[in-house]
Amino acid sequence: MLAEFLQLNLFAFFLVFFRIGTIIMILPGFSASYVNVQARLIIALGVTLMLTPLLVDILPVMPASAVALMLMIMGEVIVGAAIGLTIRILLGALQTAGMLLALVASLANAMIHDPIAEQQSSLLSSFLGTLGIVLIFVMDLHHQMIRSAVESYVLFQPGQPLPFGDFSELLARRVADSFRLGVQLASPFVVVSIVFNTGMGILGRLMPALPVFFFAMPLLIATQIALLALTLSTILLYFLGRFEDGMYIFLQP
Secondary structure, three states: OHHHHHHHHHHHHHHHHHHHHHHHHHOOOOOOOOOOHHHHHHHHHHHHHHHHHHHOOOOOOOOOOHHHHHHHHHHHHHHHHHHHHHHHHHHHHHHHHHHHHHHHOOOOOOEEEEOOOOEEEEHHHHHHHHHHHHHHHHOOHHHHHHHHHHHHHHHOOOOOOOOHHHHHHHHHHHHHHHHHHHHHHHHHHHHHHHHHHHHHHHHHHHOOOOOHHHHHHHHHHHHHHHHHHHHHHHHHHHHHHHHHHHOHHHOOO
16 A cells, blocks of 8 residues: 555656656756756756645546556656747747847847857847846746746646647747747837938938948947947836736636
8 A cells, every 4th residue: 555655656746747847947047057957956856846745636647558658758748848938938039139139239240158048149139138037037937937837737737638739839929929029129229220320321422431331330339239228127127028928828817
């Protein structure tokens, strides 16, 4: 009797761990390379330990065959990956906004290693991404991310057929929404760049002897940086609002 009880608990624990661990591995902030691997593992194990007693009633029994067990584990990993990617894609709006801002501000060649995207990206993109992650944790939105992982068991119960079509549509919509949000965040800088470059083009035609390139570029960079200083708080507050709204699909009404 004791052996069966321990086996059931261990099965339930690891079944929950496969989904929660996958989500923690992908969530922005938790999955960054600067976060210690042991710390990520401890967080995933801690959340799993708290959830297992609450979810044990809705978890399926351990399958009799190894194939069914592997399919159930793969299903939990796929659900966790879909949830983690959906939330991570939302953060990509800041990367898109930073790249557009760097492009229109003539700073696209200023590349640096981005610890959020874990690749080389523009300086402004890395700045916005890092600042966005800091504010997500400062405003306790990481609690919403963990809550989304917890309440995903209401939408996707373990052992049930996976809605692959819904997952594909959700990820496609989130990519489109993230790109649109990034363009919206960078739109003031795009408008200023268009107006500025149009004015410089007219000035170059009126004064052919004026070295427009050497004269305009420092002024454009200074103008865009000043505009960023004025609009940074508004950009980040709007992004945080949209980021929070994007996680409501996993939360119970």
